[in-house]
Amino acid sequence: MIKLANVSKEYVIDNEYTFYALKKANLEIKEKEFVSIMGPSGSGKSTLMHIVGLLDKPTTGKVYVDDKEISRISDDELSRLRNEFVGFVFQQFNLINKLTVLENVMLPTIYCRKELNFNPKERAISILTRFGLDKKLNSRPNKLSGGQQQRVAIARALIMKPKLILADEPTGNLDSKTGHEIMDLLTELNKKERITVVLVTHEIDIAEYARRIIKIRDGEVV
Amino acid sequence: MKNLFFIFKSAIDDFSRNKMRTFLTSLGILIGVFAVVVLIALGLGLKKYISDQFEAMGKDTIFLVPGKILSGGGFSGSASSFTGTFDNRDIETLKKVNNVVSVAPIALKSTKINGLLKEDFSDIMFSSESLLDVMGLEVDVGRFFDRSDVSKRAKVVVIGGKIAKDYYGNAEEAIGKKITVDDVKFTIIGVLKSKGGGGMGGPDYDSYLYGPYTTGFIFNPDKKFFRLSVKTVNENYVPQVKEDIKKEFLKRYKEEEFSIIEPTELLSAITSIFNVLNLILVAIAAISLVVGGIGIMNIMYVTVSDRIKEIGIRRAIGARKSDILSQFLAEAVLLSSIGGILGLGLAYLAVLSVQNLFPAYIDLTSVLLALGISSAIGITFGVFPARKAANLEPVEAIRYE
Ligand SMILES: Nc1ncnc2c1ncn2[C@@H]1O[C@H](COP(=O)(O)OP(=O)(O)OP(=O)(O)O)[C@@H](O)[C@H]1O
Ligand SMILES: [Mg+2]
Numbered sequence: 324m325i326k327l328a329n330v331s332k333e334y335v336i337d338n339e340y341t342f343y344a345l346k347k348a349n350l351e352i353k354e355k356e357f358v359s360i361m362g363p364s365g366s367g368k369s370t371l372m373h374i375v376g377l378l379d380k381p382t383t384g385k386v387y388v389d390d391k392e393i394s395r396i397s398d399d400e401l402s403r404l405r406n407e408f409v410g411f412v413f414q415q416f417n418l419i420n421k422l423t424v425l426e427n428v429m430l431p432t433i434y435c436r437k438e439l440n441f442n443p444k445e446r447a448i449s450i451l452t453r454f455g456l457d458k459k460l461n462s463r464p465n466k467l468s469g470g471q472q473q474r475v476a477i478a479r480a481l482i483m484k485p486k487l488i489l490a491d492e493p494t495g496n497l498d499s500k501t502g503h504e505i506m507d508l509l510t511e512l513n514k515k516e517r518i519t520v521v522l523v524t525h526e527i528d529i530a531e532y533a534r535r536i537i538k539i540r541d542g543e544v545v
Numbered sequence: 546m547k548n549l550f551f552i553f554k555s556a557i558d559d560f561s562r563n564k565m566r567t568f569l570t571s572l573g574i575l576i577g578v579f580a581v582v583v584l585i586a587l588g589l590g591l592k593k594y595i596s597d598q599f600e601a602m603g604k605d606t607i608f609l610v611p612g613k614i615l616s617g618g619g620f621s622g623s624a625s626s627f628t629g630t631f632d633n634r635d636i637e638t639l640k641k642v643n644n645v646v647s648v649a650p651i652a653l654k655s656t657k658i659n660g661l662l663k664e665d666f667s668d669i670m671f672s673s674e675s676l677l678d679v680m681g682l683e684v685d686v687g688r689f690f691d692r693s694d695v696s697k698r699a700k701v702v703v704i705g706g707k708i709a710k711d712y713y714g715n716a717e718e719a720i721g722k723k724i725t726v727d728d729v730k731f732t733i734i735g736v737l738k739s740k741g742g743g744g745m746g747g748p749d750y751d752s753y754l755y756g757p758y759t760t761g762f763i764f765n766p767d768k769k770f771f772r773l774s775v776k777t778v779n780e781n782y783v784p785q786v787k788e789d790i791k792k793e794f795l796k797r798y799k800e801e802e803f804s805i806i807e808p809t810e811l812l813s814a815i816t817s818i819f820n821v822l823n824l825i826l827v828a829i830a831a832i833s834l835v836v837g838g839i840g841i842m843n844i845m846y847v848t849v850s851d852r853i854k855e856i857g858i859r860r861a862i863g864a865r866k867s868d869i870l871s872q873f874l875a876e877a878v879l880l881s882s883i884g885g886i887l888g889l890g891l892a893y894l895a896v897l898s899v900q901n902l903f904p905a906y907i908d909l910t911s912v913l914l915a916l917g918i919s920s921a922i923g924i925t926f927g928v929f930p931a932r933k934a935a936n937l938e939p940v941e942a943i944r945y946e
Contacts, residue, residue, distance in 0.1 A: 378861055379939070417943065421559070421562070434868055483863075
């Protein structure tokens with residue numbers, strides 16, 4: 324579904340030397356897979372995930388989405404792909420606190436320019452109800468517990484019926500019990516709804532929820 | 546455009562959280578729109594006032610004045626050629642021109658007036674019986690002087706309402722009484738209806754006395770007039786009569802020694818001067834709109850910096866650059882429109898409060914202009930911050946703490 328070929332991400336530091344956040348990384352993610360990306364802090368996990376999620380572009384190398392090379396795709400088209408095919412879940416939840424829980428979950432639908440085959444509000448409520456958040460629809464996200472906020476973030480990632488969910492240390496800010504609940508949720512989405520899940524973590528017990536573990540060190544896939 | 550609702554809702558949420566900041570930011574636009582709308586309203590009022598005055602004079606009337614005062618639609622300002630004055634022979638010439646109904650010569654004298662209650666300086670206008678018609682005057686009590694008063698050189702006057710009130714208490718009291726004009730006794734035979742006006746440098750016809758021009762020769766031994774008013778059959782004859790008068794007068798005077806003026810011509814000349822003046826004032830007021838716009842730009846830059854993370858989140862879930870652009874642009878436009886609407890409302894109240902003193906009014910164009918200008922300022926000054934927001938790299942924005 325998504326393929327990275329010799330992808331490097333370089334940052335020029337103080338106009339002096341080039342730092343490689345990613346070094347000639349090769350990676351293929353197949354449909355309906357559950358993959359973990361593991362590595363120490365600063366190894367380039369988030370960078371890799373941002374490139375896979377079309378939020379960032381590599382300095383060199385090629386990224387293919389369904390065999391289509393993305394460097395020729397316009398910014399608007401990349402936005403559309405993020406909107407329709409990818410759902411992001413972040414360690415810091417990244418919800419917009421001035422919007423309500425329900426509005427946060429519905430937010431991706433307002434950026435979609437094609438006809439939706441569902442009612443945004445009904446679908447948002449049904450996902451939130453399934454996640455046990457039906458009493459919190461009109462709350463502000465910052466009034467919720469970490470586990471609840473992460474569930475809202477997952478609900479937002481799911482609203483557009485994405486093919487791929489990218490979770491960057493989704494349990495990083497949660498206690499281990501809540502962390503495992505979130506992991507069970509992601510596993511269920513992968514098993515029952517056949518959504519591809521890419522998980523970034525540095526904890527081995529979290530990584531082991533996945534069938535395949537990719538290790539990364541100093542920007543290189545090992 | 547289903548996101549338009551969301552865009553405006555989130556902008557309004559934001560404003561209600563920062564009411565004070567929103568108000569202060571839109572204050573510049575508020576003041577600018579207020580000043581512009583009020584000045585336009587005053588300009589419109591002035592124009593209406595002037596054209597009403599001309600309306601009363603009648604479109605079928607032509608004036609002759611010495612010298613060249615109008616050229617190419619504006620006042621030439623060369624009052625230096627204000628030399629020659631007209632005499633009885635000119636009146637006779639005018640009377641012979643086809644389709645001329647009446648001729649009113651005008652001589653003015655500013656002098657000491659002695660009435661029952663008061664002694665003061667005032668203006669007296671000596672003319673023919675046609676003046677009533679030519680100037681659109683109306684008699685309140687008594688009568689205007691007639692043809693026989695003119696031929697008999699009768700010492701009678703008709704006085705403005707204000708003169709009657711100041712010198713005799715009221716119009717009825719004044720009728721039949723004597724009034725002394727520069728030591729010559731006149732009998733008051735009529736009082737005019739109030740025409741309003743004056744107070745803005747223009748003539749206040751309520752404070753004038755009117756007498757037969759033949760009687761006026763007492764003070765005017767040269768028998769000269771500074772203005773001749775000619776009434777035609779109706780306004781359709783004005784151009785032809787003008788031509789004929791010109792032909793006749795050129796036999797006696799040089800081209801630059803007299804001017805033939807149509808009220809409409811004069812009106813458009815005066816109006817064009819006021820338009821220019823008004824435009825200058827409005828342009829000065831518009832500077833505060835620019836200052837207000839800069840204030841909005843400043844706050845929008847702050848807003849964008851405050852919300853980099855939010856922009857990153859929106860980009861990650863599929864917002865296009867254009868979505869971010871329109872979100873921030875909408876906020877800027879809303880901000881300046883709030884100022885515009887408040888400014889317009891305030892201007893309305895201000896105009897309402899001066900309306901019984903002055904015929905100022907706000908027309909639909911001003912309303913549309915105020916709303917148009919304020920949203921245009923929102924767009925102009927909002928576009929730079931909005932573009933900054935739209936052009937943020939999504940990944941940089943989402944990593945931003
Ligand atoms: N804009 C940037 N400019 C310079 N260096 C950057 C920039 N963004 C990321 N880096 C560097 O790239 C490297 C990889 O960053 P990345 O966030 O991918 O690490 P990570 O594996 O996700 O780490 P963590 O587990 O701490 O989140 C880091 O050393 C980071 O400092
Ligand atoms: Mg990271």
